[in-house]
Amino acid sequence: MSKKVAFLQGNEAATHGALYAGCNFFAGYPITPSTEVAEIMSAELPKIGGKFMQMEDEIGAMAAILGAALAGSKTLTSTSGPGLSLKQELIGYGCIAEIPCVIYNVMRGGPSTGMPTGPSQSDVMSAKWGTHGDHPAICLVPSTVQETYEEMIRAFNLSEKYRTPVMVMPDEIVAHMRERVVFPEPGEIAVTPRKSPTVPPEQYKPYDTSFGDVPPLASYGSGYKFHVTGLNKLPDGFPTTKAEYVQAEEERQVRKVDANIDDIVEFEEYMLEDAEAVVIAYGSTSRSARYAVNEARAQGIKAGMFRLKTFWPFPDKQIKALAGKVKGLIVPEMNLGMCSLEVERNAQGKAPILKINRVDGEPINPGQILEKIKEVK
Amino acid sequence: MAFNYEKWLRPNKLPHIWCPGCGHGIIMKGLIRALDSLNLQKENTAIVSGIGCASRLPGYIDCCTLHTAHGRAAAFATGVKMAKPDMNVILVGGDGDGTAIGGNHFIHACRRNIDMTYIILNNNIYGMTGGQFSPCTPTGAKASTTPYGNPDPGFDIAKLAIGAGATFVARGTAYHANQIDKLIAEAIQHKGFSVVEILDDCPTTYGRRNKFKSVIEMMNRLKEVAVPVKAAEKMTPEQLQGKVLTGVLYKDEIKPEYTSEYAKVIERAQAAK
Numbered sequence: 001m002s003k004k005v006a007f008l009q010g011n012e013a014a015t016h017g018a019l020y021a022g023c024n025f026f027a028g029y030p031i032t033p034s035t036e037v038a039e040i041m042s043a044e045l046p047k048i049g050g051k052f053m054q055m056e057d058e059i060g061a062m063a064a065i066l067g068a069a070l071a072g073s074k075t076l077t078s079t080s081g082p083g084l085s086l087k088q089e090l091i092g093y094g095c096i097a098e099i100p101c102v103i104y105n106v107m108r109g110g111p112s113t114g115m116p117t118g119p120s121q122s123d124v125m126s127a128k129w130g131t132h133g134d135h136p137a138i139c140l141v142p143s144t145v146q147e148t149y150e151e152m153i154r155a156f157n158l159s160e161k162y163r164t165p166v167m168v169m170p171d172e173i174v175a176h177m178r179e180r181v182v183f184p185e186p187g188e189i190a191v192t193p194r195k196s197p198t199v200p201p202e203q204y205k206p207y208d209t210s211f212g213d214v215p216p217l218a219s220y221g222s223g224y225k226f227h228v229t230g231l232n233k234l235p236d237g238f239p240t241t242k243a244e245y246v247q248a249e250e251e252r253q254v255r256k257v258d259a260n261i262d263d264i265v266e267f268e269e270y271m272l273e274d275a276e277a278v279v280i281a282y283g284s285t286s287r288s289a290r291y292a293v294n295e296a297r298a299q300g301i302k303a304g305m306f307r308l309k310t311f312w313p314f315p316d317k318q319i320k321a322l323a324g325k326v327k328g329l330i331v332p333e334m335n336l337g338m339c340s341l342e343v344e345r346n347a348q349g350k351a352p353i354l355k356i357n358r359v360d361g362e363p364i365n366p367g368q369i370l371e372k373i374k375e376v377k
Numbered sequence: 378m379a380f381n382y383e384k385w386l387r388p389n390k391l392p393h394i395w396c397p398g399c400g401h402g403i404i405m406k407g408l409i410r411a412l413d414s415l416n417l418q419k420e421n422t423a424i425v426s427g428i429g430c431a432s433r434l435p436g437y438i439d440c441c442t443l444h445t446a447h448g449r450a451a452a453f454a455t456g457v458k459m460a461k462p463d464m465n466v467i468l469v470g471g472d473g474d475g476t477a478i479g480g481n482h483f484i485h486a487c488r489r490n491i492d493m494t495y496i497i498l499n500n501n502i503y504g505m506t507g508g509q510f511s512p513c514t515p516t517g518a519k520a521s522t523t524p525y526g527n528p529d530p531g532f533d534i535a536k537l538a539i540g541a542g543a544t545f546v547a548r549g550t551a552y553h554a555n556q557i558d559k560l561i562a563e564a565i566q567h568k569g570f571s572v573v574e575i576l577d578d579c580p581t582t583y584g585r586r587n588k589f590k591s592v593i594e595m596m597n598r599l600k601e602v603a604v605p606v607k608a609a610e611k612m613t614p615e616q617l618q619g620k621v622l623t624g625v626l627y628k629d630e631i632k633p634e635y636t637s638e639y640a641k642v643i644e645r646a647q648a649a650k
Contacts, residue, residue, distance in 0.1 A: 025460055046646035051459045051639065056485035060452035063445065063482070067425070067456025070443065071464070075456075093446050201420070220441040221461035225420050227436060229444035238390060238436060239444075 004183040010148045010175040011036035011078075014104055014168065015044065017152030018076050020184070022191055023102070024050035025073035027064035029057055029083060032116040033172045034106040037078035058086035062103075066090060069099045070228060072194075072219030074156060078104040081123055082113060084130065091165055092131030093230045095253065098207070098217070100159035100194065102152070103167045106175040107283075107334075109361055118361030119172035121283055122335035127167045128312050134250055136257035138264060139167040139312040141282040145179035150189070151309070157192035158264060162256050163214050169311070171334060173284035173363055197224065206237045207249070213256040261313045268307040271297065275304025276327040277376035280319070280343055282308040285332050285364050292369035303373045314342045323347035328376030332356035332364045352376075385409045385419075387439050394433050398584075398592030400551025400577035404498055405434050407549075407557025407575075408469070412438075414562055422465040425454040427479055430505045430579075431471040431498035448479030451486040451495065458493055462636040465565060468495040473503045473511035476532050480512075487541035487570050491635035494564045494571045497534055500579040508582025519586040535626050538572040544629040545571035548622060551578065552599035556623070563625065569634045576603070576621065 008016070015037050018026075026041040042052045051068070055061040058079060065075035079087060084105045094101055107123045109115025127139035138158055142148040148170055159166040197204050197216040201224045208215045215235075218224035231239035232246045240246065257264065271293055272278065281289035286307045296303035306322060308315065319342070323329060329351050331340040340355045347353060354372045358364050386409070395401045412422065422440040426432035428447035435442035441464075445453040450468045458466045475483050475497050486493065502520060503509040510520035512532045520527060538546045545567040547560040557575060564571035578584060578595040589595045606624040609617060 025456070027456065043646070046639075046643040049643055049647075053455065053459060055452065055455075056481050059449065060455075060482050060485070063449040063452030064456035064459070067443070067445075067453035068460035069456075071423075071457045071460035073456075073460040089446055090449065220423050220443075220457060221421060221464045223420050225439065225441045227442045227444070229436070230446055231444070 003185065006181050006183070007178055008145055008181045009036065009178050010145050010170050011106070012040060013145045013149040013181050014078075014152050014170070015040040016183070017149040018102065018156065019044060019048070020189070020191070021153040021156035022074045023076045023156065024048065025065065025068040025075040026051070026077065027053040027055050027061040027068070027075070028077050028079065029055055029061050031058070031080045031083045033108055033175055034078045034080045034104065037104060041076070058083040059090060062087040062090040065101045066094055066097070066099050069101045070220055072222060075101045076104060077101070078106070080106045080108050080116070081110040084123055084126055088130040092133055092135060094165040095131065095135035096133070096230055096232070097228050098163045098253070099165070100163050100217070101165050102155045102159055103165060104152070105167055105169045107169055107171045109359065115361045117172070119284065119363060120334045120359060121171050121285065122338065122359065123169060124311050124335070125338045127169060134254055136162070136164050136254050137312040138162070138164065138257060139169055139310070141308055141311045142168065142170050142174060143283050143286045143307065144174070145177065146181050147309070148174060149181055153189050153191070157190070160192040160194050161214070162260070163195070163217055164257065171283040201225065205235045207233060207235045209235060209252060213252050213259070257313060261317075264310060265313055265315045266309040267315050267318060268309065269304070270307060271304040272306065272322070274302050276302040277304070277330065277373045278322060278326045278328070279303070279305045279330045279332065279369060279373070280308070280339065281305060281332055282311060282339065285334060288364050288366045289332060289369050291366035292373060295366060295370050296373045301373060308339070311339070316346050319343055319346035320348070323350040326351050328352045328354055330354045330356065330369065330372045330376070332369050332372070334358050334364060380410045380413050382406065382409050385412055385438055387437055390437050393437055395430060396581045398578070398580035398595070399430070400500070401431055401434065401498055403551045403554050404496070404557055404575050404577065405437065407554060408467075408496065408561055409438070410558035411561035411565060414558065415565060417465055421463065422467065423454070423457050424467045424469060425450045425457065426468065427470045427474040428505070429471040429474045429503070431469060432474060434469045448474055448477070449482060450474070451479060451482035454493055455486060455491060458491055458636060459639070466493040467565065468493060470497060471504070472497060472499040472501065472513040472534065476512045476534060476537065484537065484541035487538050487543035487572070489635040490542055490544050490569045490632050492568055492570070494561065494573065496561060497572065497574045498577045499534060499574050500577040500583065502579045502583040504579045504582050508579070508586065521582070521586075534574045535572070539627045542632070543572045543627075544569035544632050545625070546627040547572070547625045548574045548576070550576040550599040550603050550623060552596050553603060553623065560625070567628070569629070569632065
């Protein structure tokens, strides 16, 4: 049997990926350029008995998905820059209370209202540093429509596996362009179920680390009763200010992601074997980078690309290794230098870093990247 | 009727954080009596709050309890209720949490008429942060941020709830303790969004600044201003000056309830498939 194929927009593919992953609750608020996700969810979720909520604001949408997730649902919200800013406090709530959920954020020009229909890649730092306090961060940055579909499934899986909010952040170009998508068969891509408690309700503690860094999560209305708070908490979920607990809990929450970087981080190495000029790119910018690398190779230049699929946690190890063996790293991005800060941190001065930054609402074109590749000596 | 308070409390989480003279404990007892008299299932009852003194209440009750972020109780609770429409969902919080930072979620929960009960402990002040004025602080009153008297007019929470579309609105006071459980029980049984405002006092951050000599004096004020709705019918506007109506103020049993309406959305979507 041949697989189902469709010609889809990135936002449409994201929605279908979420549904494949078992998403059964969506709450959102209209915002360009991600609204298609809400529109499709409003049509698709009730068909499978799921729930769609258009909330009164972005904060309410984030709150509703956290509440629904605690009641056992697999939840999604979609938004864009200004909405991401509004949701940040509750993203932190999801991190500290350890509630799985997925936030799909289409990157548009900013700050503030910025350029609602223009592309950018300027929310990637916000994905990690937007909410206050130390916390884990997982952020995926797809570059094709097919990948947006697949990364949504991976995002749901990671959110369940690590019991934490996960962000998927395509730029507006990826979100709105149309490409061929080949749908996987049901069961073809594994879907991670929630790690449910194995102890009876009277023994259950929502943050019992004797089960490891990711404790099982019961759901409200399933026979288990437990307390959840945004305060620093004890294993039983109740607040504490005891120094030894707070320190250990904060460290565990960050560790559950940091200690599993190799499981979470995905990337593509393109023509890196003998590359001397390496472009580090993500999202739609990596499409221009690929074209530029091919063009450079045709001209006899040893160029390659390291493409980020996971922005957070950042692929520190790989970038460090790369910096030690190349003549130059080129970082094109639709912001004034965000990924390049991470690259600089890892390169530790071992390779020169050439930046290309655009925030004018236009994509970075292959010619601009090729020009920089040629500057590497 | 004897009530089993111990059954509903989490004894190892006591004593509670509330100051001597605060009415929150009286209201918590009223809520417990309501839960007990309705014989609700603990595992099937979610109690959701925001941030503030009143929002610490769920931590003491042995149910599914969710202490959310400041102002967000109604939005979190909406998620819980939509995911599990068969659960009893009760919200608890203060006047600042519910009508200032959480005002938008509050009015939209009223508008949807989603089957939840919101108990607002109105003590006219932000207590936990030390007594800043809230949207319910009387005009002219002293708060830590109104040293020259409060210039702001206040909200009438009940009118706000009715105007926004809630279908059961009641008001009680911490003084009229025996009425609290009955109002809450009736609200929980109502199919739709119900709001129960309980007038309360904060002797620590409000009373001291506003020349109340004792907790008893504050409690007596609640006794004096409260007029049951039935009694008010026989009173003149002059007699009602400065009074606050108590009891069930509004009830609408016709407006459709949200989770039931959404069940119809699912039916229509599945029929069209």
